[in-house]
Amino acid sequence: MMLEGDVIMGKHIATNATTDKIPIMAHPPATESDLSLEEFLNINVNNGSKGIKLDFKSxxxxxxSKPILRKFQPSLKCPVILNADILRGPVNxxxxxxxxxxxxxxxxxxxxxxxxxGWTTKYGKEYNITEGRYNMKHLKKMVEVVTENHxxxxxxxxxRAGLATNDIDGMKALLKNTTSITGNATLTIWSLKDDYVDVAKLSKLIKExxxxxxxxxVPEDLRNQLNLSSASTMTSAVMMNLIASLVFLVLSRML
Structure with a gap:
């Protein structure tokens, strides 16, 4: 239900493009792309029905990107998520x-x-790290910056799924403490293909x-292993794709 894209400054590959750097859709270390942020948003306005998540890398x-987002904002009839890693996280x-x-x-x-x-992370096959968690220092700092910035x-x-599942109470506290400030707080639980994730713990986290x-x-094979039969606010139709339920709730509030 969502389209996610990374936004960097780089060169737009086109016949008549200038050499100036502009916001493009690409993941570091790439420095050029055939799709600019403006083109990406224009495609969504004209043809899209999915929500958008933009991950800013600098x-x-x-x-x-701000003037481009303001330009398209009146025309976008879908959820728009603005993402960035703003704090240092686990593991080192x-x-x-x-x-x-x-x-x-x-x-x-x-x-x-x-x-x-969110937080930067150091975890997974790339680093041969399969243990870690978001500790109280990480969670407390996040609540502090949300509070201080009103x-x-x-x-x-x-x-990250492999880290978040090791402190379910911490995740609950994070949402509780933030909801009292913003009025609405959620988790986006993510993982890479080769991450170690305890499926039972992840199922428990989502249900609680x-x-x-x-x-x-998360990757489809991990999602298909989840046991969410007793999860709250859930039907069998929604079980196959949790994100759909929240996207539609957000969409209904914005239209």
Whole structure:
């Protein structure tokens, strides 16, 4: 139900394109693309019915994308999620490339958006790391920055499945403490293909949070292993794709 794309500053490959860098749809370390952010949004306006998630990879990419987002905002009739890693997270992860305060301040000025703010992570097959968690320091810092920046837009926290499942109570507290500030907080649970994820723990996390509090962005084989038969607010039709339920709820509020 969602289209996700990474936004960087780079060269747009086109016959008459200039050499100037503009916001393009590409993942680092790429530096060029045949699809600009403006073209991506225009396609959605004219042909799309899915929600959009834009993952900004640098301050420069986000700052140069703001006028484009404002231009298209009146025409977009779907959920728009603005995502960035704004805090350093587990396990001994690198520092984020996005300035926390700048992103929160400026993203909050784009109406009818959902903020997706998360942590950098160091986990998975690439690093041969299969253990770790979002500790209280990570979670407390996130609540602090949301509070200090007076965020009023809906917020979703992208958390890596293999890490989030190791502290279900922490995830519950994160949502509880943020909802009292923003009025609406969810998790976006994600994983890469080769991540180690305890399926039983992930199933438990989703059921205890409730499917109305979860976006699910995991490989299909992992999703198919989940046992969600007793999850709250769930029907058998929704069980195959949790994200659909939340997207439609968001869409109905925005139209």
């Amino acid at each position: 301050n420069e990419a986000f700052n140069n 992860a690198t520092n984020p490339l996005i300035n926390t305060t700048d992103f929160l301040t400026e993203a909050s000025k784009i109406p009818n958006s959902i903020l997706s703010i 965020i009023k837009l809906p917020v979703t926290y992208p958390v 949070l409730g499917t109305d509090k979860v976006y699910l962005d």
